[in-house]
Amino acid sequence: xxxxxxxxxxxxxxxxxxxxxxxxxxxxxxxxxxxxxxxxxxxxxxxxxxxxxxxxxxxxxxxxxxxxxxxxxxxxxxxxxxxxxxxxxxxxxxxxxxxxxxxxxxxxxxxxxxxxxxxxxxxxxxxxxxxxxxxxxxxxxxxxxxxxxxxxxxxxxxxxxxxxxxxxxxxxxxxxxxxxxxxxxxxxxxxxxxxxxxxxxxxxxxxxxxxxxxxxxxxxxxxxxxxxxxxxxx
Amino acid sequence: xxxxxxxxxxxxxxxxxxxxxxxxxxxxxxxxxxxxxxxxxxxxxxxxxxxxxxxxxxxxxxxxxxxxxxxxxxxxxxxxxxxxxxxxxxxxxxxxxxxxxxxxxxxxxxxxxxxxxxxxxxxxxxxxxxxxxxxxxxxxxxxxxxxxxxxxxxxxxxxxxxxxxxxxxxxxxxxxxxxxxxxxxxxxxxxxxxxxxxxxxxxxxxxxxxxxxxxxxxxxxxxxxxxxxxxxxxxxxxxxxxxxxxxxxxxxxxxxxxxxxxxxxxxxxxxxxxxxxxxxxxxxxxxxxxxxxxxxxxxxxxxxx
Numbered sequence: 001x002x003x004x005x006x007x008x009x010x011x012x013x014x015x016x017x018x019x020x021x022x023x024x025x026x027x028x029x030x031x032x033x034x035x036x037x038x039x040x041x042x043x044x045x046x047x048x049x050x051x052x053x054x055x056x057x058x059x060x061x062x063x064x065x066x067x068x069x070x071x072x073x074x075x076x077x078x079x080x081x082x083x084x085x086x087x088x089x090x091x092x093x094x095x096x097x098x099x100x101x102x103x104x105x106x107x108x109x110x111x112x113x114x115x116x117x118x119x120x121x122x123x124x125x126x127x128x129x130x131x132x133x134x135x136x137x138x139x140x141x142x143x144x145x146x147x148x149x150x151x152x153x154x155x156x157x158x159x160x161x162x163x164x165x166x167x168x169x170x171x172x173x174x175x176x177x178x179x180x181x182x183x184x185x186x187x188x189x190x191x192x193x194x195x196x197x198x199x200x201x202x203x204x205x206x207x208x209x210x211x212x213x214x215x216x217x218x219x220x221x222x223x224x225x226x227x228x229x230x231x232x233x234x
Numbered sequence: 235x236x237x238x239x240x241x242x243x244x245x246x247x248x249x250x251x252x253x254x255x256x257x258x259x260x261x262x263x264x265x266x267x268x269x270x271x272x273x274x275x276x277x278x279x280x281x282x283x284x285x286x287x288x289x290x291x292x293x294x295x296x297x298x299x300x301x302x303x304x305x306x307x308x309x310x311x312x313x314x315x316x317x318x319x320x321x322x323x324x325x326x327x328x329x330x331x332x333x334x335x336x337x338x339x340x341x342x343x344x345x346x347x348x349x350x351x352x353x354x355x356x357x358x359x360x361x362x363x364x365x366x367x368x369x370x371x372x373x374x375x376x377x378x379x380x381x382x383x384x385x386x387x388x389x390x391x392x393x394x395x396x397x398x399x400x401x402x403x404x405x406x407x408x409x410x411x412x413x414x415x416x417x418x419x420x421x422x423x424x425x426x427x428x429x430x431x432x433x434x435x436x437x438x439x440x441x442x443x444x445x446x447x448x449x450x451x452x453x454x455x456x457x458x459x460x461x462x463x464x465x466x467x468x469x470x471x472x473x474x475x476x477x478x479x480x481x482x483x484x485x486x487x488x489x490x491x492x493x494x495x496x497x498x499x500x501x502x503x504x505x506x507x508x509x510x511x512x513x514x515x516x517x518x519x520x521x522x523x524x525x526x527x528x529x530x531x532x533x534x535x536x537x538x539x
Contacts, residue, residue, distance in 0.1 A: 203353035211347060 001030040002094045003120040003128045004037060009048055012090070012113050016049075016060070019088040023063045024113070025079065025101070027070040027093035034128055036114050037092030039066045045092065045113060070097025073104050083108055119150070136206030136213065142194050144185030149202075151178035157199035236373070236419065237391040239336035240308045241280040243539050244512075245420065245449045250505060251512025252533050253310065253422070253451060254524045255282040256302060258293040264301045267293070270521050271305035277525045278515070279536055280337055282422075285312040289349025296326060299335045310393060311335050314343025319359040320368065320379055327369055331388030339393040339422065340365040363416050366394060370417025392417055397424035398435035400472035407438035414447045421448050422514040425455040425466075428474040429503060436509055445509030452504040453514045456497040456523055460484040494527060501531040 006012075016022055024042050032038025046064045053060055065082060067075045070093035076083070083089055083101060088109045091098035094116040101110035120128035133150045140147050149155045153171040159179025163170025167180040186192045204210065235242060244251050254274060259266040274281065283298040299309035311330055313323060327338065342362040346354040360368065368379045369392055376387040394413040398406050410421060426432045432452070439445055457463050460483035467475035479496065486492030497515075504510050513531075517524050528534055 201353065202355075204355040205347070205352050207355075209346070209354070209356040210352075211345065 001033060001120065002096075002116060003034045003118045003130075004031050004094045004114040004116045006036055006041065006045065006092075006114055007112070009045075009052065012045070013049060013052055015111055016088060016090055017058070019060070019109070021061045021063075021085070021087045022090055023065060023079075023082050023086040023088070024090045024092060025070065025083075025097070026064075026066040027068075027097050028066055029069045029071075029093075031093055031097075031114060032066075034120075034122070035126070037094075037097075042066055042092050070094075071100050073100055076101055076104060080105075134207070135202075135204070136210075137203065144182045144189060144191070144194075146178055146182045146185060148178045148182060151176075151181070157202055158195075237336040237389045239280065239391045240539070241310065241337050242391045242419070244279045244537055247537060247539075249537050250533065251449070251451060252278045252515070252528055252536065253280050253282065253512065254278040254515040254517065254521070254528075255284060256298070256307075256521060257284055257287065257518065258295065258298040260290065260292050262293065264293070267298050267301045268305060271302040271307040274521065274524055275305060275307050276536060277528045277534070279512075280308040280310045282310045282312055282339060282514070285314045285341070285343070286317065286349070287312075288344050289316065289346040289351065289354070291349075291351060296330050296333065296335065299330065300333050303334060308337070309335055310337035310339050312339045312341055313365070314341045315358050315360045315362065315365055316343030316346065317354075317357055319357050323360065323365060324368065324372065324378055327372065327388050327390065328384070331390055336389060336391055337393060338369065338390045339395065340369060340418070341395055362394060363412055366392060366413060366416035366418050374417075391419050393420045393422060394418040395422050395424070397472050398426075398432055399424055399428060399474040403431065403435070406435055407442060407444065410439060410444055410448070411442060414444060418448055420451060420511075422451045423453045424472060425453045425516055426500065426504070427463075427466075427479050428476050429500070431474065433507070436507060440509045445511075449511040450509060451512045451514040452507070452510045453516060454497055454500050454504070455516045455518065456520060456527060457483060457489075457493040458520060459489050459493075460486075462493075494523065494530070497527055498530045501527070501533075505531075 024046055026037045026039060026042035028038060035041065042064045046062045049062065063082060065079050067079060069075050070091065083105055088111060089101055090113050091101060091110050092113045094114060095112055098110045098112045118130035119132040119134060120130050122128050130150050132147055135149050148157065148159060152159055153169055154161060156179065160177050164177040164180050167177055169175040169177045182195065186194055256267060256270045281302065283295040285295040286292050295311045299311045302309055313326065318326065330338065340362045346352060346356065371377050372384060373387050373390055376384040378384060396406060396410045396413065400406065413421065460480055463475050463480045463483050466473045467480065482496065483489050483492055501513050504513055515524055515527060
């Protein structure tokens, strides 16, 4: 899932300081599961901002909402009135949510309350770690199911580097060395021959390096006729 | 004097500046560079050595600069942000300065999608404006971007490029202002074919007083064929080639001669434009034509100090 983290309260307060009527919108998807922008976090942020405002003698009006998926315009349209009626939307979704609001209501302001970080996996309660960077060309079948692009600090294809120490990464000894883990995993699977060959340079054109990406599923797209029909139902 | 380069001296003297380009070869052979340096010496005040232009692998711009300097030609090295992070860019700046390179053109760089290494990973740690800011601080204060001290700072004159023909047009003068604020001493523009749009940009540049803060070199490209004009119009992002120019090339009996005439006429117009302090001739794959253009435009002899 997409894992995000709330910005520090002071930074949010500074960002929204010039605005009076603020709608805070959370999201019930990824950011709710990673405890950053779900219903509970929206309520907590609003009350923290109110307390801060009271202490500092600032007057702002808050409305707290949560939508199912803020990255989809259909869900945002359900709270359109609230968006149009506010000076500012403070989005507690990942950056996709804030951008979807901005792209659909370009004259309105939608500011981010979260920092969007990683494609991550919950390791234990309250701990998420990055395991994918969306390079667009998955190779984990050759690396024991462990992604070296996301999990190695140098995104090496022929690791581990000379800095691997006791299975840890030279960048931070708290972090596992991805290539050490790949080696151990392949050994366990009796497939070590996979990393004995030289891996050729990666083609990065499928990643962000190739420019902004759009994925299209032709078979899933609606025809003009269907689009019109759908519009009529709504 | 910031760097004491010939280019800086000609700008400071108030004379109309001429720069041109030498494209490094796609090989490890220095001969084409030596050949062009010998042929072009004395026809421009400094020569750009392009940095893997259009993302095609070529002999490096810094090595090329060292080679042409042996022939007595002053280089302007182009340094793009596409292939080097801040460590490599700062290091190469020190290296270039140590070799005697005194002019550096800061560019973001063409995306690798245009070149012959489409699978390359983008670096773009900086963009051209952050590069200028970092290089300017490095030369003035001897401070790296990370705060580290540099004992003997590089001595360089810093340039930038700006494209009046890229959208949004209304932002293009502001973007030049940002480059001025970031420390650029001179600016080379994208090749000019749409003179009206260029005038408009210059109006805005002058009304903001930017022409007093940065030396502007107007870019020109001599064309050999109407096909080249059409290619630039249709395939090169951020280039405007009006139809009347394509028609003129198409209808010419001798399109090469017409291309030269057109370029000389453009230079004549640009020479009279207030705030334009020189021209930059980008004779891509046609370096041999530069001496004739400079001569016919009445820009010889070049000043010496």
